[in-house]
Amino acid sequence: MKQILIILFSALMSLKTVGQIKDIITPEIITNPLHQANIGRITFMASNIPLNVYKKEDFLSTFELSHKSSLNVRVFMANSVTNYLHQLAPELSLEELVKSGNLQFSFFVDGNLIYKENIHHGCNFGSSVNKNTATTFRVPLTSTTGEDWWAMYMWDRFKVNGGEKALSEGKHYLKIELRPYLKLNDSDLRVGEMIAKGEVELLIKSPVITKEQIAVQAIAPNSGWEVSKDRYDTQKIEALNTAIAKYELKQITSIVVIKDNKLLLEEYFNDANRNTLHDPRSAGKSFASTMMGIAIKDGYINNENQPLKNFYDLKKYANYADNKSEVTIKNLLTMSSAFEGSDSDGDSPGNEENMYPTDNWVKFTLDLPMNNHKKNGAQWDYFTAGVVLLGDILNKSVPESLEKYSDQKLFKPLNITQYQWQYTPQKVVNTAGSLQMRAIDYAKYAQLYKNKGKWKGKQIIPTDWVAKTLTKQIQIPERENEHYGYLFWNKTYSIEGKNYEVFYCAGNGGNEFLIFKDLPLVIIITGKAYNKPYAHPQVDKIVKEYLLPAILF
Template identity: 65%
Template sequence: MTKQILVSYVLFYTSMIMAQNKDLYSIDKIENDVHKRNIGKVTFMNGNIPLEVYKETDFLDSYDLKLKSDLNIRVFMDNSVGNYLHQLAPDLPAEELLKKGNLQFSFYIDNQFIYKENIHYGCNFGSGGSKQTSTTFRVPLTNSKGEDWWSMYMWDRFKENGGQKVLTDGTHLLKIEIRPYVNLQEKIKTGNLIAEGKVKLVIKTPKLTRKQIEIQPIQANSGWEISSLNFDKKKIESLNTAIANYELKDITSIVVIHDNKLLLEEYFNDADRKTLHNTRSAGKSFASTLMGIAIEEGYIKSENQKLEEFYDLKKYANYQTKKDSIRIKDLLTMSSSFDGSDSDSNSLGNEENMYPTANWVKFALDLPVDKAKANGRQWDYFTAGVVLLGDILDKSVPEGLEKYADKKLFAPLNITSYKWQYTPQNVANTAGGLQMRSLDYAKYAQLYKNNGIWNGKQIVATEWISKTLTHQIQIPKRNNEFYGYLFWNKTILFEGKSYETFYCAGNGGNHFVIFKTLPLVVIITSKAFNKPYGHSQSNKIVQDYILPAVLKN
C-alpha cells in the first residue's frame, strides 16, 4: 500500500513538473537545414546575410575588427525566448513574463570573462522576430551604415567595461554565451546555456597621418575675429589623435571661443563648416531664450503665468485643479507636477510615449499630475513640458514661433543656415533637433556669455540671462549640479581649482559649454546618439584637453 502511494506521488509530482514546464507559446517550425544542424550556436557573419541564403561557409572563424565594420551574429535556438522564460518562472502570467526578463549575454576574451549584460525586456530581435515564437535571430554588434540597434549599444558597453582594454593589437578569441534571465522581485534568476559561439578577432590599429593629428587651420570668412592666444598645441594634437584613432568616438566638431574670439575650429568624421548638426535636446535651450524675448516684448506677461491662462484644462483628460497652477517657470526648470519622466521608461509622460501620438500638446495636457510632486520643488527631465512651452510661444507671438525666432534671435546673430524639426501640428519643435552650423551654435552660447548682447545690441534681456544661468533647482542624485531655465549647471575641477559652467546638452554628447569665470565657450557636436559614452567623452574633451590647453600658464 505504501509503495502504491509512493508511486502515485511520484507520478503526480512528475506530471506537475511537466505541466509547469510545458511551452507557453507555439514556436515557429524549424525547417531551415542550417538551423537544424547548428542549434545551440552563436554564429558570426560579415554583415546581414538573410537566413534563407545563410550557409555554414558564411560562418566566420576570424574577423578583422576595424573602426568601421559590420560584425553580426545569428543565434540558433531550439525554443523561443518566451518559452525559455516560462521554464524559469512557470507561475508568472504571460503578460508579465516578457516584462520581467529577456536574454543574458556574457562576453569572454581569450577565455577570460569580461562583461555580462541582462538586456532590457523591451529589446526585440529585428523585423519579423518574435520573442514568443522565433527560434533564431540576427543582431549587429558593429555597424558602418548608421543602423540603430540595442545590440550595438551592448557591444559599446562591453568595450567600455573592459573590452577595449583587452582588445589590443593582435588576435584575440571572442566567446559569447547566451542564457535566459527573469527578474523576480529584484532578484535575477538565470537559466541554462541556450547558445554559445567563438570567433577570432584580428585587431590592427591604423596608422594616423600627420593631417589627422595636426590642428586644423581656421579658414577665411568665419564671421569671428581670430584669437591670438598662445595655447598648448600639443594638447590639441593629442585630442585630434584620440578622435582619429576612435578613442573618442563619433565627434563631428569642436569650436572654442576665447575672449569673444575664435580659437579653435575643428571638424571630424565627414563634417565641415557647412554641416548642420543635429544636437538633439541641446535645442531645448532655444525655447528658454525665445520665452525670455517674448516676455521682454510683452507677448507673455512673465514666467509665473499658469497653464490655465493658456488652455482650458477641463477639456483635457485627467483634470485636477493642481494642473491649473503649473507655471511656465515649472516647465522651464523641469519641475512641474505632471506625471512625466523621461528617465523612467514606465512613466506615462515619457517622451517615447509622446512621439507616436498625433498631437504632442494634447498628449502633455492629458497627462495626470503626480500627487507626490509639488510644482517647482522636484526636478524630473520632461520633454513634453518643453513642447508645451513651444506651443505657448507659437500662439502668443506675432506670426508664430518659427518666424519670431528667425526675426528676433537668428537674424540679429546672422544665423541664416538652420533647420527646424516640426511637431505633428507643424510647429517648430522645441523638444530638440534644431540643426545649425557649429559656428552658429557658438554665437548662441557666446550671446549668453555676453549677457544677451551681440554686436552692441541687447538681443536677450540681461535679467533673463541672469535667471537662466542661476541655480534654479537641484538635480537629484548629482552632487553640486543644478538646472536653470533649460540650461544645465555643474562645476569642473581642474588642478585644484573649481570652474563653474552652464551648458546645453543633447543626446550623443552634444554640449554648448559656457564658463562663468573664464572667458571661454566650448561647442562639441557628436553623433554618438544613445551611446553610453556620449556625454562622458564630451566632458573628457573639456576637462582633459581644452582646459589644459587654454590654461597652460
C-alpha cells in the same frame, strides 16, 4: 560512495523532469537545413544576411574589427525564448514569463569572462521576430548602416566594462554564451542552462593616423569671427586630435573655442566641415528659453510666472486638476512641474517616447495626469513634453509664428542664415530639440549669453533674463553640485584643485555648448554618439584633459 550515487541520481531525475515540462506555446517548426545543422550555435556574420540566403560559407571564423565594421550574430536555438523561460518557472503564465525574463548574454575574451548582461524583458529581436515562437534571430553588435538596436548598446556596455581593454591591438578570441533568465523579485533570479554559444577570432588594428589628422586645423577665412592671436598649447590639441582620429574619443564632429569673443579653435572631424548642420538633439531646448525671454521683453507674454490656465482651457483635456492649471512657465523652464512625466523613467506616462508617436504633442501633454507626490516648482525631473508646451505657448503668443519670430529676433541679428528646425505634427517648430546649425553659429548663440544678451552693441536678450537663465534655479537630484537654470544645465569642472563653473546646453550624442562663468571662454562640442554611454563623459574628458589645459597653460 552511496551518498554520491544518490546525489547523481537525484540530479539526473531533475534533468529528466525539466526535459518533460511541456512547452507553454508551440514554437515555429525548424525547417531550414542550416538551422537544423547548427542548433545551439551562435554564428557571426559581417552584415545583415537574411536567413533564407544565409550559408555556412558566410559564418565568420576571423573578422577584422574596427569602428567602421558591422559585426552581427545569428543565433540558432532548439526552442523559443519563452519556452526556455517556462522551463525555469512552469507555474507562471505566458504574460508573466514575457514580463519577467529574457536572455542572458555572457561575453568572454581569450577565455576570460568580461561582461554579463540580463537583457531587458522588453528587448525583442526584430519586427518580424516573435520571441514566444521564434527559434532563430539576428542582432547587430556593431553597425555602419544606421541601425538602432539594444544589442549595440549592450556591446558598448561590454566595451566600457572591460571589453575595450581586453580587445587590445592584436588577435583575440571572442566567445558569447546565451542562457535564459527570469527575475521574479530582487532575491529570486533564475538562470537556465546554456542554450547557444559561438566564438570568432577578432583582429584588432589601430587605425592609420596621418599628419593631417593630428595637426591643429587652420581657421579658414570668412568665419564671421575675429580670429584670436592668443597662444595655446598646440601639443595638447594635437594629442586631442590623435585621440579622435584613433577613435579613443568617438564620433566627435566639431570643436569650436571662443576666447575673449574671438575665434581661437575651429576643428572638424568624421566627415564634418564648417557648413555641416549638426543635430544637437536636446541642446536645442535652450532656444525655447531664449525666445521666451525675448517674447516677455516684447510684451507678448507677461512673465514666466504665468500659469497654464492663462493659455489653455484645461477642462477640455483629460485628467483636469487644480495643480495642472497652476503649472507656470517657470516650472516648465526649470523642469519642475508636477506633471506625471519623466524622461528618465521608461514607465512614466509622460515619457517623451510615448509622445512622439501621437498626432498631437500638445494634447498628449495637457492630457497627462498630475503626480500627487510632486509639488510644482519643488522637484527637478527631465520632461521634454513640457518644453513642447513652451513652444506652443510662444507660437500662439508672438506675431505670425515662432519660426518667423525667432528668425527676426534672434537669428538675423546674429547673422545666422543656415539652420534647420524640426516640426511637431501641427507644423510648429519643435522646441524639444534638434535645431540644426553650423558649429560656429552655435558659438554665436553661446557667446550671446556670455555677453549678457548683447551682440555687436545690440541687446538681443534682456540682461535680467540672461541672469535668471544662468542662475542655479533648482538642484538636479542624485548629481552632486549640478543644477538647472532656465533650460540650461550647470556643473563645475575641478582641475588640479581649481574649480571652473559652466552653464551649458546639452543634447544626446555628446553635444554641449559651454559658457564659462569666470573664464572668457565659450566651447562648442558636437558629436553623433547618440544613445552611447560614453557620449557626455568623453565631452568632460575633452574639456578637462585637453582644452582647458591647452588654453590655460
